[in-house]
Every structure is written in structure tokens, then in C-alpha cells.
Amino acid sequence: xxxxxxxxxxxxxxxxxxxxxxxxxxxxxxxxxxxxxxxxxxxxxxxxxxxxxxxxxxxxxxxxxxxxxxxxxxxxxxxxxxxxxxxxxxxxxxxxxxxxxxxxxxxxxxxxxxxxxxxxxxxxxxxxxxxxxxxxxxxxxxxxxxxxxxxxxxxxxxxxxxxxxxxxxxxxxxxxxxxxxxxxxxxxxxxxxxxxxxxxxxxxxxxxx
Numbered sequence: 691x692x693x694x695x696x697x698x699x700x701x702x703x704x705x706x707x708x709x710x711x712x713x714x715x716x717x718x719x720x721x722x723x724x725x726x727x728x729x730x731x732x733x734x735x736x737x738x739x740x741x742x743x744x745x746x747x748x749x750x751x752x753x754x755x756x757x758x759x760x761x762x763x764x765x766x767x768x769x770x771x772x773x774x775x776x777x778x779x780x781x782x783x784x785x786x787x788x789x790x791x792x793x794x795x796x797x798x799x800x801x802x803x804x805x806x807x808x809x810x811x812x813x814x815x816x817x818x819x820x821x822x823x824x825x826x827x828x829x830x831x832x833x834x835x836x837x838x839x840x841x842x843x844x845x846x847x848x849x850x851x852x853x854x855x856x857x858x859x860x861x862x863x864x865x866x867x868x869x870x871x872x873x874x875x876x877x878x879x880x881x882x883x884x885x886x887x888x889x890x891x892x893x894x895x896x897x898x899x
Contacts, residue, residue: 719735791839
């Protein structure tokens with residue numbers, strides 16, 4: 691399970707101005723803000739943006755200045771793979787260390803959508819044990835119960851992080867992970883597909899092929 695919320699795309703105008711800096715071609719810029727405050731790339735700017743995007747990373751530096759902020763909720767086993775992308779990313783996460791004992795454990799805390807009936811029944815015993823330990827910890831503050839929770843916690847436990855990325859990083863993620871065996875990566879790539887000008891500036895290899 692992976693959920694994407696509260697998506698913001700920022701700095702497109704400044705990034706495009708920077709893309710025109712090398713040739714001092716700002717006078718050819720034809721982008722504008724629509725009535726909803728969205729920045730719309732004009733024909734000239736979009737054409738330039740696409741050409742630079744396909745010319746390679748040295749030429750598309752402006753993509754590193756188109757920023758995305760997004761809240762992602764996903765299981766820990768997915769976050770371990772996401773953490774591969776440390777360049778040009780920032781993430782603030784909900785705290786497992788400080789808040790793991792603050793609410794009752796339930797199925798909703800975990801990504802269990804692929805479990806069969808027998809495995810789900812077994813997982814319910816894990817949830818019950820975690821809840822037992824949580825109650826003991828909240829009652830006694832004995833750190834041993836806290837350690838038991840942390841070390842027993844399955845990798846399917848969901849964590850929410852507020853992530854900041856840029857379009858260049860998303861190109862790398864999309865082409866490295868779009869065929870991955872984890873469904874969570876397919877959901878994340880579907881999210882990338884929804885971003886402004888994604889097909890023009892991120893899915894650049896698809897068009898070339």
C-alpha cells in the first residue's frame with residue numbers, strides 16, 4: 691500500500707527563466723499564469739524545455755529547480771528502497787521512536803493488502819502481541835517493553851513522510867522503478883505521471899523510443 695497526498699509543484703517559472711539564461715533568450719519566453727494561478731508553459735518555452743530535457747543531464751539543469759513537496763505514506767520495506775535516492779531529496783518522517791506507543795495497534799497501521807487469509811490470521815497475533823507490549827509500556831514505562839515493540843515491529847508498518855524532490859530526481863526514480871516487482875513503486879510512478887508536464891519533461895525516454 692502506498693498513498694500520496696498534499697502535492698505541491700513549485701518554482702516552474704524561475705526554472706524556465708534559468709533555462710533561458712545561457713543564450714539570453716528571455717524575450718522569447720511566452721509562458722503565463724492562468725486564471726487559477728497555474729503557471730502555463732507557452733509554445734516557445736515548452737519546446738525549449740523538451741529539447742533540453744532530452745539533451746542529457748548537463749543540459750537540463752533547470753529540472754533540478756522544479757521542486758515537488760508531497761506526503762507519502764508507505765510501508766517500511768518500501769522506504770528502505772526509496773532511501774536509495776539521497777541526492778536532491780529531503781524527508782521529514784513521523785517518529786517511530788517517539789510515537790510508536792501513542793496509539794492502539796490495528797491492521798490500518800500496516801500494509802497487508804497482499805496477505806492471504808491464513809497469513810492475515812497469523813498477522814493478527816502479531817498485532818495483538820504489539821498491543822499487549824504497548825499497554826505494558828504505557829503503564830510501566832519499562833524500556834524493555836519499548837525495545838520489544840521496536841524489534842518486533844514488522845517491515846509492513848506504515849510511515850508517513852513529507853518529501854521534497856525535483857524533476858531530475860523523478861526521471862531517475864521513474865526509469866529505475868517503473869518495472870519493479872513491488873506494487874508500491876507502480877503507484878509512485880503513477881503519481882509521477884500526474885505531475886505538470888510529466889510526459890514532456892520526465893517521461894523523456896518513452897517519447898524517444
